[in-house]
Amino acid sequence: xxxxxxxxxxxxxxxxxxxxxxxxxxxxxxxxxxxxxxxxxxxxxxxxxxxxxxxxxxxxxxxxxxxxxxxxxxxxxxxxxxxxxxxxxxxxxxxxxxxxxxxxxxxxxxxxxxxxxxxxxxxxxxxxxxxxxxxxxxxxxxxxxxxxxxxxxxxxxxxxxxxxxxxxxxxxxxxxxxxxxxxxxxxxxxxxxxxxxxxxxxxxxxxxxxxxxxxxxxxxxxxxxxxxxxxxxxxxxxxxxxxxxxxxxxxxxxxxxxxxxxxxxxxxxxxxxxxxxxxxxxxxxxxxxxxxxxxxxxxxxxxxxxxxxxxxxxxxxxxxxxxxxxxxxxxxxxxxxxxxxxxxxxxxxxxxxxxxxxxxxxxxxxxxxxxxxxxxxxxxxxxxxxxxxxxxxxxxxxxxxxxxxxxxxxxxxxxxxxxxxxxxxxxxxxxxxxxxxxxxxxxxxxxxxxxxxxxxxxxxxxxxxxxxxxxxxxxxxxxxxxxxxxxxxxxxxxxxxxxxxxxxxxxxxxxxxxxxxxxxxxxxxxxxxxxxxxxxxxxxxxxxxxxxxxxxxxxxxxxxxxxxxxxxxxxxxxxxxxxxxxxxxxxxxxxxxxxxxxxxxxxxxxxxxxxxxxxxxxxxxxxxxxxxxxxxxxxxxxxxxxxxxxxxxxxxxxxxxxxxxxxxxxxxxxxxxxxxxxxxxxxxxxxxxxxxxxxxxxxxxxxxxxxxxxxxxxxxxxxxxxxxxxxxxxxxxxxxxxxxxxxxxxxxxxxxxxxxxxxxxxxxxxxxxxxxxxxxxxxxxxxxxxxxxxxxxxxxxxxxxxxxxxxxxxxxxxxxxxxxxxxxxxxxxxxxxxxxxxxxxxxxxx
Numbered sequence: 001x002x003x004x005x006x007x008x009x010x011x012x013x014x015x016x017x018x019x020x021x022x023x024x025x026x027x028x029x030x031x032x033x034x035x036x037x038x039x040x041x042x043x044x045x046x047x048x049x050x051x052x053x054x055x056x057x058x059x060x061x062x063x064x065x066x067x068x069x070x071x072x073x074x075x076x077x078x079x080x081x082x083x084x085x086x087x088x089x090x091x092x093x094x095x096x097x098x099x100x101x102x103x104x105x106x107x108x109x110x111x112x113x114x115x116x117x118x119x120x121x122x123x124x125x126x127x128x129x130x131x132x133x134x135x136x137x138x139x140x141x142x143x144x145x146x147x148x149x150x151x152x153x154x155x156x157x158x159x160x161x162x163x164x165x166x167x168x169x170x171x172x173x174x175x176x177x178x179x180x181x182x183x184x185x186x187x188x189x190x191x192x193x194x195x196x197x198x199x200x201x202x203x204x205x206x207x208x209x210x211x212x213x214x215x216x217x218x219x220x221x222x223x224x225x226x227x228x229x230x231x232x233x234x235x236x237x238x239x240x241x242x243x244x245x246x247x248x249x250x251x252x253x254x255x256x257x258x259x260x261x262x263x264x265x266x267x268x269x270x271x272x273x274x275x276x277x278x279x280x281x282x283x284x285x286x287x288x289x290x291x292x293x294x295x296x297x298x299x300x301x302x303x304x305x306x307x308x309x310x311x312x313x314x315x316x317x318x319x320x321x322x323x324x325x326x327x328x329x330x331x332x333x334x335x336x337x338x339x340x341x342x343x344x345x346x347x348x349x350x351x352x353x354x355x356x357x358x359x360x361x362x363x364x365x366x367x368x369x370x371x372x373x374x375x376x377x378x379x380x381x382x383x384x385x386x387x388x389x390x391x392x393x394x395x396x397x398x399x400x401x402x403x404x405x406x407x408x409x410x411x412x413x414x415x416x417x418x419x420x421x422x423x424x425x426x427x428x429x430x431x432x433x434x435x436x437x438x439x440x441x442x443x444x445x446x447x448x449x450x451x452x453x454x455x456x457x458x459x460x461x462x463x464x465x466x467x468x469x470x471x472x473x474x475x476x477x478x479x480x481x482x483x484x485x486x487x488x489x490x491x492x493x494x495x496x497x498x499x500x501x502x503x504x505x506x507x508x509x510x511x512x513x514x515x516x517x518x519x520x521x522x523x524x525x526x527x528x529x530x531x532x533x534x535x536x537x538x539x540x541x542x543x544x545x546x547x548x549x550x551x552x553x554x555x556x557x558x559x560x561x562x563x564x565x566x567x568x569x570x571x572x573x574x575x576x577x578x579x580x581x582x583x584x585x586x587x588x589x590x591x592x593x594x595x596x597x598x599x600x601x602x603x604x605x606x607x608x609x610x611x612x613x614x615x616x617x618x619x620x621x622x623x624x625x626x627x628x629x630x631x632x633x634x635x636x637x638x639x640x641x642x643x644x645x646x647x648x649x650x651x652x653x654x655x656x657x658x659x660x661x662x663x664x665x666x667x668x669x670x671x672x673x674x675x676x677x678x679x680x681x682x683x684x685x686x687x688x689x690x691x692x693x694x695x696x697x698x699x700x701x702x703x704x705x706x707x708x709x710x711x712x713x714x715x716x717x718x719x720x721x722x723x724x725x726x727x728x729x730x731x732x733x734x735x736x737x738x739x740x741x742x743x744x745x746x747x748x749x750x751x752x753x754x755x756x757x758x759x760x761x762x763x764x765x766x767x768x769x770x771x772x773x774x775x776x777x778x779x780x781x782x783x784x785x786x787x788x789x790x791x792x793x794x795x796x797x798x799x800x801x802x803x804x805x806x807x808x809x810x811x812x813x814x815x816x817x818x819x820x821x822x823x824x825x826x827x828x829x830x831x832x833x834x835x836x837x838x839x840x841x842x843x844x845x846x
Contacts, residue, residue: 023094023095024094026091029091031088033137033398034093034106035094035138036094039055041097041098043098060305061384065391068329071332073090083399084402085413087406103141107138136421139394141163148171155179164184166215167190168219179425180445181442182445184324185478188222189450189476196480200482203269204232210237215274216239235519240258272298279297287311303323303384319456323453326472332392333380402427404431454473473488500520508533508553509525526553528547534554561717562719563790574795575624582617593610600822615648615652647688647691658683659680694732706721733774736770736774740771744771774796777792
């Protein structure tokens with residue numbers, strides 16, 4: 001209590017209001033309810049003596065809201081059956097003049113105990129609770145900034161504070177403000193509601209004007225965060241200073257800059273999240289410069305008559321706003337009409353002359369005598385249905401909490417009025433009532449209430465504008481449910497371009513993009529390989545194997561797949577030739593098997609010819625691996641496997657040539673190197689083994705794999721076999737060429753020998769064909785693109801293998817079938833004899 005005494009002393013020194021300005025009304029009762037109302041909206045301080053404070057700008061609606069509290073308390077005290085039998089509620093109402101300092105002084109007055117605070121010593125244990133205040137609950141304040149300061153004081157004595165208008169999200173933090181409750185929703189819900197409204201109207205660009213206080217700063221920050229999440233562009237956020245007034249030079253400069261910014265802004269809606277005194281200053285300038293914008297009003301000024309009745313307000317533009325759920329305070333208008341008939345208190349006496357058109361001019365208070373305010377009954381037309389009803393709800397909540405705490409029925413209360421503020425706080429937090437179709441309960445001090453959405457409409461009479469009508473057009477609930485007139489919603493959504501030539505949405509295949517200035521979007525076409533379904537959505541990349549169509553990039557279409565299909569004419573020809581070659585190879589194998597003991601089979605190499613036939617058969621089968629869509633590594637192993645198979649074939653031929661050279665060259669020395677090389681098995685194993693090792697290394701280290709390439713010009717995906725490096729391919733071809741050249745040299749050397757079956761000559765032809773084919777094939781294979789690259793590989797293998805089959809083996813089969821007289825040893829001997837006789841060499845026949 002010493003702390004309270006100290007604070008009261010400090011405030012008393014530095015602030016004093018004259019009785020003429022500072023209003024206070026009190027009515028005794030068994031239980032006292034405090035009230036904080038900014039009946040005056042501004043304060044001025046003496047420049048030479050700051051402790052002198054003057055309250056200015058009296059507000060009619062705030063005056064009426066104080067009367068709502070008084071009226072509600074009187075009804076609780078008078079109605080039958082009584083809510084609190086044998087208990088009378090009193091009130092202690094202070095005019096805070098919207099000033100934090102004055103509100104603190106009023107709160108400290110209400111926190112005094114029943115005893116004289118001058119005689120209360122400081123508790124020896126600082127953890128002990130402070131003495132119980134004489135006021136058990138406080139209703140107020142209007143502005144969040146003031147309520148925040150008051151809430152820090154009420155926490156000291158666990159005094160319940162119920163605000164009828166403070167909506168700052170900060171006040172929902174219970175660890176900071178455990179005793180604060182309110183009968184209006186938190187700004188967290190209001191900002192979500194504003195965001196939903198912007199979304200429903202398809203507005204893509206907004207600007208935010210807030211103020212440097214708990215209400216404006218928290219609300220502006222939350223709005224900006226919400227819009228960023230919804231991809232709505234916030235062109236600017238302007239925070240007004242706390243002392244924003246018309247008389248301050250800095251405020252005037254700030255206002256001038258703000259009006260210029262608004263005039264150059266491309267925002268579709270200007271959100272004014274600040275108190276009505278600030279809005280009034282801005283709107284006066286907006287009217288002066290005929291801004292004609294779209295405004296979104298927070299609940300502080302959505303229904304403010306001080307703004308809506310300003311002359312020329314229609315020049316500022318259209319206004320949408322959020323207000324608390326509206327309802328009539330039962331019987332209050334009748335009370336207002338009769339409040340001057342016998343009812344009196346200091347507030348009524350102070351404002352009686354200000355608001356009634358008597359001999360005193362009413363220009364300073366914004367009341368026009370032409371509106372028939374010459375009698376008290378006219379004041380009833382100024383009773384609002386949102387904040388006034390919130391005051392009424394606050395009083396009813398207090399009464400319900402007291403009824404539960406004191407265990408009252410219609411006849412009596414079991415407990416007396418000797419209770420603590422903490423006990424009352426706990427009961428009020430548990431209140432759950434339905435009043436005039438309003439269901440109210442608290443969650444962390446916030447009520448279960450929503451908002452009404454209003455629109456300011458021009459009221460016309462004939463051809464002249466006669467003020468502004470504020471009409472409810474929808475509602476918003478904290479569960480993000482918003483209702484609006486369907487025609488209005490559709491009309492707003494149909495607007496494609498803003499008045500500032502900024503696109504709001506785009507046709508399919510286009511996206512919104514910033515190009516000229518911040519938050520001004522243009523429709524630009526999606527790039528190649530991208531698509532947008534419309535509505536200005538960002539262009540997205542088509543998935544792999546898809547493309548967007550030129551001129552209509554609204555969707556992605558599958559790319560055309562290209563590979564050497566089995567039905568391709570070239571593939572059919574190759575497959576037919578390969579099939580014929582396979583059949584011929586099998587027939588040759590059967591024929592060689594039948595004649596395996598005849599001289600002609602021995603002349604071809606004996607058992608080596610079967611290895612040769614097997615390698616050729618395998619090579620012909622490999623031609624089919626180049627057909628169809630490549631899948632996996634196995635389908636791309638055709639060329640490496642051909643290298644191994646063909647080297648086996650050539651190795652067999654080389655071994656056969658060595659046999660011919662050794663067999664017919666009688667002049668060869670015993671130690672000749674050719675005789676040393678005449679080891680058929682060793683030759684085949686070594687020569688083909690080198691290529692086999694190269695092939696295995698290729699398949700292990702850098703195997704050809706299936707892949708695809710996109711032709712962006714034709715939107716074609718080519719499926720093919722890719723090689724990591726051409727080194728193995730070149731090495732394989734080079735080695736087989738090396739074997740082919742050696743065979744050709746030995747065959748050319750053997751053409752002079754008495755070879756009845758012309759092995760050497762035919763082999764020379766086949767090797768020349770092989771070398772020519774692969775010399776031509778290699779550059780074509782490396783440079784060629786498209787599906788026929790696989791076809792060239794198949795054709796090269798087919799021709800290479802067929803050249804050997806036709807040139808080397810086919811003539812032998814012809815002899816076996818049609819020249820059988822040559823397939824015996826006598827024919828061979830006779831041929832050798834004639835060969836040497838022509839050279840003058842005598843031959844001895846055995």
